[in-house]
Amino acid sequence: xxxxxxxxxxxxxxxxxxxTLDDLTVFEGEMxxxxxxxxxxxxxxxxxxSPHGLNLDELINSNTDSxxxxxxxxxxxxxxxxxxxxxxxxxxxxxxxPEDVRLPPLDxxxxxxxxxxxxxxxxxPTERALKLxxxxxxxxxxxxxxxxTPAAAERxxxxxxxxxxxVDGTRQSIERLKEVDDRLIVLQKRSEEVKLALSSMETExxxxxxxLADDEDSMKKDAMLLGKKQMLQDALRKSDNIPKxxxxxxQELKEHEAKWxxxxxxxxxxxxxxxxLNIEGKQVNQLKLCPLCGAFITDNALAKFEHxxxxxxxxxxxxxxxxxxxxxxxxxxxxxQIDKERAxxxxxxxxxxxxxxRSLEADINVTGNLDSARKTSQRYRELMxxxxxxxxxxxxxxxxxRTLESIRADLIDSGYADLEGKISRLRRLASDIxxxxxxxxxxxxxxxxxxITKLRDSFKETFKKIYPYERFTDVDFETSFSxxxxxxxxxxxxxxxxxxxxxxxxxxxxAMSFALLFAINNMEKAPIILLDExxxxxxxxxxxxxxxxxxxxxxxxxxxxxxxxxxxxxxxxHINS
Amino acid sequence: xGEFEDRLKKDxxxxxxxxxxxxxxxxxxxxxxxxxxxxxxxxxxxx
Numbered sequence: 001x002x003x004x005x006x007x008x009x010x011x012x013x014x015x016x017x018x019x020t021l022d023d024l025t026v027f028e029g030e031m032x033x034x035x036x037x038x039x040x041x042x043x044x045x046x047x048x049x050s051p052h053g054l055n056l057d058e059l060i061n062s063n064t065d066s067x068x069x070x071x072x073x074x075x076x077x078x079x080x081x082x083x084x085x086x087x088x089x090x091x092x093x094x095x096x097x098p099e100d101v102r103l104p105p106l107d108x109x110x111x112x113x114x115x116x117x118x119x120x121x122x123x124x125p126t127e128r129a130l131k132l133x134x135x136x137x138x139x140x141x142x143x144x145x146x147x148x149t150p151a152a153a154e155r156x157x158x159x160x161x162x163x164x165x166x167v168d169g170t171r172q173s174i175e176r177l178k179e180v181d182d183r184l185i186v187l188q189k190r191s192e193e194v195k196l197a198l199s200s201m202e203t204e205x206x207x208x209x210x211x212l213a214d215d216e217d218s219m220k221k222d223a224m225l226l227g228k229k230q231m232l233q234d235a236l237r238k239s240d241n242i243p244k245x246x247x248x249x250x251q252e253l254k255e256h257e258a259k260w261x262x263x264x265x266x267x268x269x270x271x272x273x274x275x276x277l278n279i280e281g282k283q284v285n286q287l288k289l290c291p292l293c294g295a296f297i298t299d300n301a302l303a304k305f306e307h308x309x310x311x312x313x314x315x316x317x318x319x320x321x322x323x324x325x326x327x328x329x330x331x332x333x334x335x336x337q338i339d340k341e342r343a344x345x346x347x348x349x350x351x352x353x354x355x356x357x358r359s360l361e362a363d364i365n366v367t368g369n370l371d372s373a374r375k376t377s378q379r380y381r382e383l384m385x386x387x388x389x390x391x392x393x394x395x396x397x398x399x400x401x402r403t404l405e406s407i408r409a410d411l412i413d414s415g416y417a418d419l420e421g422k423i424s425r426l427r428r429l430a431s432d433i434x435x436x437x438x439x440x441x442x443x444x445x446x447x448x449x450x451x452i453t454k455l456r457d458s459f460k461e462t463f464k465k466i467y468p469y470e471r472f473t474d475v476d477f478e479t480s481f482s483x484x485x486x487x488x489x490x491x492x493x494x495x496x497x498x499x500x501x502x503x504x505x506x507x508x509x510x511a512m513s514f515a516l517l518f519a520i521n522n523m524e525k526a527p528i529i530l531l532d533e534x535x536x537x538x539x540x541x542x543x544x545x546x547x548x549x550x551x552x553x554x555x556x557x558x559x560x561x562x563x564x565x566x567x568x569x570x571x572x573x574h575i576n577s
Numbered sequence: 578x579g580e581f582e583d584r585l586k587k588d589x590x591x592x593x594x595x596x597x598x599x600x601x602x603x604x605x606x607x608x609x610x611x612x613x614x615x616x617x618x619x620x621x622x623x624x
Contacts, residue, residue: 140605141581141601144600148608148612149609149612153615153616156617156620159620160620422622425619429616432593433596433612435593436585436589436593436596436600439584439585440581440585442584443581443588444581
């Protein structure tokens, strides 16, 4: 097939244009001269499409509401007329005359931009690696495979497993709930005991507290007590030094006094008797009267009264003798009496001191319980602390209990079996995803392998067709996987050895690139290719090589080039501006 | 891509093939959403 002529109206910046095409046609001109529009008009007419997803309405000249492109083509010796029209917001219309013709497959791939060629190669000229999957047309599947990951399922499985672990923990927690309950009961009992102890200690504690507050006064009482004890010791010592009242002295004095009185009485009686006997100076014997009653008595009877005088003398003597004894006894008694009074006085003082000591000791006993008070106070505080600790622990345990009860309720609600079921189903889903991914990867690898084989064959064949020199006896490429992607390195056989594209001239690189591009796009079957500024990025040598390549290409397919490079245009020699 | 699907049919069970075809018929950007949705269907399911 060959496109002979194009007529267009209202296409982009071209109001109306008509141009003819050869096997190799070059549109040379500066920017904005309509070179690319001519290429795009051919593309639109043949395929009804625009590059880069450009809206077809955008191709319509801004001053008109429609565009039309018609082509005159020759195919198998016959001439056909194609026409494609487009109004804004109206579908494209297409007609071909005569109608009984089947055109070769034409698609967007026939339009190639220079930068597109440059984009195919990664890195510098020394290592022109291509994105293999993109070139092979399987990148989309590759992307799908890369999106296919069980991570989401695994993440959820992990969550559920953690939940299950918590549930497992919960089961243990429920067992712990009983322990907590038991501990709470023990604590409650202990709390009651301690509170009871506190209650019973309260009075003692308040007293102790008061005592501790009155500590200074207590010290004074201590000093007083010490003084009183000293006084008591002195008094006791004095008391011990006072002789004890002889126990028989009173009786002895009484006996002495009785005897003394009896002697005095007898003496009195005898004095009276003797006075009587000496009444009026006469002796009784002279009167012969009874000395007792005055009656006349006989001499014999009177003789019996003669002992009175003797007795009187005896009594008087005895009185004289006994007087010392009774006075001594009386003195002894008087002294003893004084000692007794002193002893009684001291005893009274001792009793008083003792009473004071007892009183002080009573106080001091209390005061002396300062240590005890401190201990009481400390004990009380300890018990208070215990109560607080018990209460705090109890509160914690109550919290734990509530949490555990809540967990138990959750466990009942969550349904352990359901959790297992979800994990199982998610594992199955993750497994499905992994399996699908693996099978897709295998399928892609197979397809990639097959396409690489086809690409290699096509590349070799195309290169031979478009490379006009005999420097390389063969070309090939190798694929490698690096930096996470497949890449492709082109090489050429020079004599017996292979060299990489980096060791080739620019022109040879261009030929390699085009051969590869054609091989990849299966361009050898395309009846026409439209190249927009293919010289982009090339130096003069490269442009020369490109020109050689395009000349070679034009032998196998119709080539239309739009370029700003006069050099390229002059090398190609077929200028249709 | 018929050849790709043909290869999947050979190696995948019916259930997994269904998942694979579902993935192949979605835009690439929607695949993760599909997986997430399937995961959530299980994860959020009621007992």
